[in-house]
Amino acid sequence: MxxxxxxxxxxxxxxxxxxxxxxxxxxxxxxxxxxxxxxxxxxxxxxxxxxxxxxxxxxxxxxxxxxxxxxxxxxxxxxxxxxxxxxxxxxxxxxxxxxxxxxxxxxxxxxxxxxxxxxxxxxxxxxxxxxxxxxxxxxxxxxxxxxxxxxxxxxxxxxxxxxxxxxxxxxxxxxxxxxxxxxxxxxxxxxxxxxxxxxxxxxxxxxxxxxxxxxNAHLHHKQRVLAAEADKTIYTTLFARNWHEAAPVRVLANAATRGEYDSADRDLIIGHQDGQPVYIFSTDSPLVGATGKLDDMALYCGQSCSQISTLCSAAExxxxxxxxxxxxxxxxx
Ligand SMILES: Cc1cc2nc3c(=O)[nH]c(=O)nc-3n(C[C@H](O)[C@H](O)[C@H](O)COP(=O)(O)O)c2cc1C
Known part of the structure; x- marks a missing residue:
């Protein structure tokens, strides 16, 4: 209509x-x-x-x-x-x-x-x-x-x-x-x-x-995005596992971006998604059903985050x- x-x-x-x-x-x-x-x-x-x-x-x-x-x-x-x-x-x-x-x-x-x-x-x-x-x-x-x-x-x-x-x-x-x-x-x-x-x-x-x-993002990811501000997002090449190159991503700050893990932790499993392990520094962001250290996964977020503050339907x-x-x-x- x-x-x-x-x-x-x-x-x-x-x-x-x-x-x-x-x-x-x-x-x-x-x-x-x-x-x-x-x-x-x-x-x-x-x-x-x-x-x-x-x-x-x-x-x-x-x-x-x-x-x-x-x-x-x-x-x-x-x-x-x-x-x-x-x-x-x-x-x-x-x-x-x-x-x-x-x-x-x-x-x-x-x-x-x-x-x-x-x-x-x-x-x-x-x-x-x-x-x-x-x-x-x-x-x-x-x-x-x-x-x-x-x-x-x-x-x-x-x-x-x-x-x-x-x-x-x-x-x-x-x-x-x-x-x-x-x-x-x-x-x-x-x-x-x-x-x-x-x-x-x-x-x-x-x-x-x-x-x-x-x-299909995990609620934790949605809530972090809604609480975030443009100048708090981070541009980094840390989350490179599963990609063909260490490509830049924009994410929210977390234990991984704060340096609380290092390259020796590369094979550390920090959670699971649909029965599969999620490794630290993986490109996989937490989706519905993810378990484990959700906040330590790649929390993708654009600088546009400061323009939104409420969880609503996509139509709204x-x-x-x-x-x-x-x-x-x-x-x-
Ligand atoms: C959670 C998330 C996952 C993304 N995954 C892809 C992807 O798989 N393929 C793609 O072409 N772009 C991907 N992008 C980038 C988007 O296509 C787009 O460039 C970006 O979302 C625009 O910025 P905005 O998030 O501020 O709207 C992703 C972005 C986000 C936030």
């Missing part, structure tokens, strides 16, 4: 909305473990664009998540994969599973996998690529990406580049022929409006949707941000 008070939010976004097939230019960021079917369906059903965060997940889980999402929503959605940190055999299984289930849109991140983008484009799929550098933006576009998500260094989770959203967004837009979505530092209508003033056609939100009922978060953004955009000359 179109909400006319939100017109100002969609006015600058027609090309993006046509590609995504949704009503409003607010995407769920593809958060591994956290953005599963309930959250993706809630965002899609609110009129945004749901994304399943399926990095390194087995094909069987990807299949069951896609089917469960389709039970909850008929709206368009995408699957997020990270080729660089996934071994080739698993990546092939992941992609084949998505193709088998007719997934039409993929959100990719980290190093640009030109061959994969070309393959997906040859099958008529929509490819969205999150980038943190101009060179990645150029490579993704040259390979055929339909949309770029520009991730600023304020972002939570894995952070590709070292430039703020405020600076990187206009730079990449200037050299870009496809619609651009902003990510990092955005969890309020004010920030959405600012991103749109810089030329973004939409936004991709992680932290804002992590702290909602439908997210979506509505609040969308309405506030539209109101602010409406006030512009």
């Amino acid at each position: 179109p909400n006319h008070s939100l017109n100002a939010l969609t006015q600058r976004s027609a090309p993006l909305l046509k590609i995504l097939g949704c009503e409003y230019p607010i995407m769920l960021a593809g958060m591994g473990g956290v953005a599963r079917h309930k959250l993706a369906a809630a965002v899609s059903n609110a009129g945004g664009f749901g994304v399943l965060g399926m990095v390194r997940e087995p094909a069987a889980l990807i299949r069951s998540e896609i089917l469960a999402l389709r039970e909850l929503s008929q709206a368009p959605f995408a699957v997020n994969l990270i080729p660089a940190c996934t071994n080739a055999a698993l990546l092939k299984e992941q992609v084949d599973t998505c193709l088998d289930l007719d997934v039409s849109t993929f959100v990719l991140f980290w190093e640009v996998d030109t061959a994969l983008i070309r393959y997906l484009k040859s099958l008529g799929k929509t490819v969205i690529h999150q980038v943190g550098y101009q060179c990645d933006a150029d490579a993704a576009q040259a390979a055929g990406a339909d949309v770029l998500i520009v991730q600023g260094q304020e972002a939570g989770g894995h952070v590709r580049g070292q430039t703020s959203t405020l600076s990187l967004l206009p730079q990449i837009i200037q050299h870009c022929d496809v619609p651009v979505v902003a990510s990092g530092g955005i969890a309020s209508g004010q920030a959405v409006a600012a991103a749109m003033m810089l030329g973004a056609q939409g936004v991709s939100l992680g932290t804002a949707f992590l702290a909602t009922h439908e997210a 978060r979506f509505q609040q941000i969308a309405e506030d953004a539209a109101q602010r955009l409406n006030q512009l000359p």
